Amino acid sequence: MSKRLRSSEVCADCSGPDPSWASVNRGTFICDECCSVHRSLGRHISQVRHLKHTPWPPTLLQMVETLYNNGANSIWEHSLLDPASIMSGRRKANPQDKVHPNKAEFIRAKYQMLAFVHRLPCRDDDSVTAKDLSKQLHSSVRTGNLETCLRLLSLGAQANFFHPEKGNTPLHVASKAGQILQAELLAVYGADPGTQDSSGKTPVDYARQGGHHELAERLVEIQYELTDRLAFYLCGRKPDHKNGQHFIIPQMADSSLDLSELAKAAKKKLQSLSNHLFEELAMDVYDEVDRRETDAVWLATQNHSTLVTETTVVPFLPVNPEYSSTRNQGRQKLARFNAHEFATLVIDILSDAKRRQQGSPLSGSKDNVELILKTISNQHSVESQDNDQPDYDSVASDEDTDLETTASKANRQKSLDSDLSDGPVTVQEFMEVKNALVASEAKIQQLMKVNNNLSDELRIMQKKASRLEKQNSTPESDYDNTPNDTDPDDTGSSRKGRQRSMVWQGDGSVPDTAEPHTAPSPILPSTEDVIRKTEQITKNIQELLRAAQENKHDSYIPCSERIHVAVTEMAALFPKKPKSDTVRTSLRLLTSSAYRLQSECKKTLPGDPGPPTDIQLVTQQVIQCAYDIAKAAKQLVTITTKENNN
Incomplete structure (x- = not known):
């Protein structure tokens, strides 16, 4: 469906000639080399399609072409158009640059960190x-x-x-x-x-x-995009929606294998999933279908004499930091499925999607999606009991059966149950989560760019704040998260649970070590003390983020320790049992994030036992923890300033 590109069209990222790929959600055309980086970022960052070897809905291609021709790229490179950027040495990649690290670093900054997008003035709300x-x-x-x-x-x-x-x-x-x-x-x-x-x-x-x-x-x-894509992947046909046909359920050529007890058990578990967990699994399979199809196009179109495919291959779904560690691991394990296993899973999902739309879903189950994937996966070779030999990232324990799900950050007009039982199966949740991720990454990048501004803001607040007497505070606080000898269980955390502790053993809530008879205290520390501690936290976060940008992974642990000390000192300013729920929530976020930050940074130790560490995943988690700490500290400054001035 694609038109032949005009010779005047160039890659949006490096200005190379004759781009043959498109980033659909960014409205840009990109070359092979830059596309290899886009693919490694994941669909939550960039949705790539080949312009000539991928089927396009005509109006979708027209939309991307219109955006490209009307300068959509300037949205993602806004600050680079400022002459001051040239003076400061900031520039975009060029065709002669190496893919790694030059083009890759620029593309990640441009799309993942949104480093050059126009920023609105900071507002509290x-x-x-x-x-x-x-x-x-x-x-x-x-x-x-x-x-x-x-x-x-x-x-x-x-x-x-x-x-x-x-x-x-x-x-x-x-x-x-x-x-x-x-x-x-x-x-x-x-x-x-x-x-x-x-x-x-x-x-x-x-x-x-x-x-x-x-x-x-x-x-x-x-x-019906999700189910249409899955059906087309298996049989090359899409339903005839004009005539009321909304689902195609392909059949396996060798149906005898589908009658195995293994397949029956897997299908039963799939049917017992809650609507929300089922939709998450369906979206993950959709992403895996896209990865496999794009891989096939990629391998068919590359000039292998000039481009080393091994360095640009995407062997499994890239990590999406918006998702829990358990979900990311399950997504990556989809790449292990051979053609028959994956087809079986796709057919089961299509069948159950149709059942859920046309009938009442079965009651929810606490079955972990990972267990379903393991059940469906053909186990010809005997695996170890705990299956602790992951092919890819070890981002969660395989034995964790309490799947933490990711809540949609966008305002949803209907519940997911309604989406699946009363309406058509769509990719709404996938798109909403992706949209939320873009907003989240913007906040992370904003943190990395405006930490200095935060310090300035704190100093201004310090000048305006009344000079109240420092409240007496007990140095020992129930918010002191001094690490114990064992690493916390960090197998099922998600941003849905960020407001509660993700690192305590047990049910995940921050333990209240105050005496049972201790009455909640309305007393808050002085604004000056809170600001002073926040400034120290901010300074230490700046050091950590600088280390992340410069790939100095050996600096993660000392930086995290300094942040933990500063956080502990700040938490100690507050009473053991604050009366304000907002204060308690902010303190929980502050201290649990600092504790989790230490846990993540420990994964960079070379002598750390267990599977090899994925530094990219660790860095993403480290940045998120830093953002949560800064956010909580700023909340506490705002609260104490407001209360002390009343």
């Missing part, structure tokens, strides 16, 4: 900013100005935003206006065509009412 941006998006999608909408989405506008006054979403507006390319862009960023407005109508309804039949048909396809 991020939700207000996101709401304002989403309202602008809501208004903009009725026009054909795609790059404006992409810019708003890059800044944090929500594609599924439900306008409280208008009573609908941006996709309703675009559909009513017949803006099919805007609908494509919104769908890439997670917009759900099945969402109802305040009148009970969906975007599909409005497209049909307006006579926009091509748009209506495309929206229906988007609703």
